[in-house]
């Protein structure tokens with residue numbers, strides 16, 4: 001069953017239409033990415049899915065239930081979490097405080113979850129008491145993901161997790177994403193970096209607010225035309 005389904009979504013800002021009739025699906029248990037250049041509408045797509053902006057047309061389903069128009073908080077409570085592209089941590093708080101903030105809508109005991117997240121990102125363990133603003137780009141990204149994981153999401157939306165990382169760290173972040181997927185979290189991520197295909201089961205290519213191609217990562221990697229047009233080869 002697909003955990004996320006986007007059906008003919010049109011949305012944008014003010015009177016500017018950014019997403020033109022976008023349809024896509026994410027199967028439970030997979031890593032699915034959307035690749036596209038600057039301004040393609042990737043962040044806008046995630047905002048529409050997570051309820052930050054409303055779809056003007058079309059529908060969004062989570063596990064078969066329509067969620068179009070629900071608030072981000074309602075969506076987070078049913079199992080989907082979102083790591084925005086920017087300002088995704090509180091720089092003046094410590095690592096530990098950031099993770100604790102991530103549990104803000106949980107009423108049960110989330111302490112064990114905190115330890116699981118430190119196990120997933122061991123580098124953060126040694127920095128529990130450091131201010132998040134002092135962390136390197138890679139560690140900040142892990143903290144942002146860790147914060148979202150505090151709610152135990154079944155589906156995680158990630159906006160360009162490799163942004164701002166030195167090239168030698170990019171593979172590391174995709175490895176972590178793979179590891180958390182192996183622990184059962186479905187991942188839907190958007191990226192400019194075609195390296196995301198290496199960790200994805202399927203991918204979509206988006207440009208100018210339109211879906212240009214879709215397929216398994218292998219199909220897209222083997223397609224010369226797509227390689228030349230969209231993957232910088």
Ligand SMILES: Nc1ncnc2c1ncn2[C@@H]1O[C@H](COP(=O)(O)OP(=O)(O)OP(=O)(O)O)[C@@H](O)[C@H]1O
Pocket residue numbers: 013018036037038039040041042043044045085192
């Ligand atoms: N808050 C906003 N208000 C008005 N227009 C916006 C807003 N955010 C984005 N846009 C416009 O929407 C279009 C798509 O932007 P979006 O941020 O979704 O692209 P993107 O694919 O995420 O790009 P990037 O890879 O640079 O993050 C662009 O033309 C952008 O200028």
Ligand SMILES: [Mg+2]
Pocket residue numbers: 042043044085159
């Ligand atoms: Mg963006």
